[in-house]
Amino acid sequence: MITRRTLMHSALAATALGATSPLLAASSKRKFKLKFAPHLGQFVGHAGENIVDQLKFMADEGFTVLEDNGMMQRSVATQETIARTMQQLGMSLGVFVVAVGGNENRLFTTGHPDNRKQFAKACQEAVTVAKRVNARWMTVVPGVFERKLPIGIQTANAIDVLRAGAEVFERENLVMVLEPLADTPDLFLRTADQAYEICRAVDSPACKILFDMYHLQQNQGSIIASIDQTWSEIGYFQMGDVPGRLWPGTGEMNYGNIFKHILGKMRESGRDFIFGMEHGPWKPNKASERACIESYAALNAVL
Incomplete structure (x- = not known):
């Protein structure tokens, strides 16, 4: 599979939870107006590699949602520990990635007769994990552009495969979210209007x-x-600033205006969203981690 994320490589390997002190009710320093969701591995400079300690640190900083792209690759014991700790801390889980396995880059666009069945099977496995960790949202990336086929044919093929997954998730009141990416021009799904059409x-x-x-x-x-x-x-x-894929305020994007606009639409429509912090710091560094956290505190103050 084409690499979607580099943010959590070290965290995905850190499944040894170790001994921790009993959890206390999180004494949050602040209350965010939006559901900003950090990832495991994002604050290891402060919290260390221990997953429970990372969750406690996030809760202490005021975060109420966690994202973990690699949840399906974690052991059942680790998944259960994460779920139990989040419940104790009053946190919930945002997206994790549906892990398909095999030649998943060609799964959506080629029209192979086995594609629907393979994707539906992966979605059913994701349902099992979602129930275990009390999740509702799962990320799906519809593979690579198939150069031998017209774009309209590829789009129809992707729709057929995604309908098979939607049938699985709809029965369980779960949602797959399709993510347009900029990692490589070989990816099939690249813009919001394309995702909207699908x-x-x-x-x-x-x-x-x-x-x-x-x-x-x-x-x-x-x-x-x-x-x-x-x-x-x-x-x-999800968000990250451009260039650099760091926290808001490090690049060219005016996240203050963007979040004000989204919040206004949320109030008008009565809808609610999670906002995944899909960005660095990429290495353990207390100063960078603190700058990241305080960038969200600053945004929160103007919303």
């Missing part, structure tokens, strides 16, 4: 858009206008 065609409450503003800023720009155009099909947000 979600409308799949026509299921279990298939929505993961609107990652870092990727979409690079592939298309016009973030606020694009949010307005695709609003009905957006299920989840």
Whole structure:
């Protein structure tokens, strides 16, 4: 599979939880107006590699949601520990990635007769994990562009495969969110309007858009206008600044204006979202980690 994330490599290997002190009720320093969701491994400079300690640190800083892309690759014992710790801390889980396995890059666009069955099987396995960790949202990346086929044929093929997954998730009141990416031009799904078209065609409450503003800023720009155009099909947000994929305020994007706009639309529509912190710091560094946290505190103050 084409690499989607580099943020959590060290954290995914750190499944040894070790001994920890009994959990106390988190004494949050602040209350965020939006559900900002850090990842495991994002604050190891402060909290260390121990997963329970990382969750306690996040809760103490005021975060109430966790993202963990690699949840499906973790052991059952680790998944259960994460779920139990989040419950004790009053936290919930955002997205994790549906791990398909095999030649998943060609799963969506080629039209192979086994593609629907293979994806539905992966979605069923994701349902098992979602129930174990009390999750509702799962990320799906619809593979690579198939150069031998016209784009319309590839789109129809992807819709067929995604409908098979939506059938699985809809029965369980779960949602897969399709993520356009900028990691490589070989990827099939690259813009919000393309994801919107596919979600409308799949026509299921279990298939929505993961609107990652870092990727979409690079592939298309016009973030606020694009949010307005695709609003009905957006299920989840992620962010990171451009260039560098670091926290808001480190690059060219005006996240203050973007979040004000989203918050206004949320209040008008009565909808709620999680905002995944899909960015660095990439290495354990207390100063960078603190700057990251305080960037969200600063945004929170102006919302």
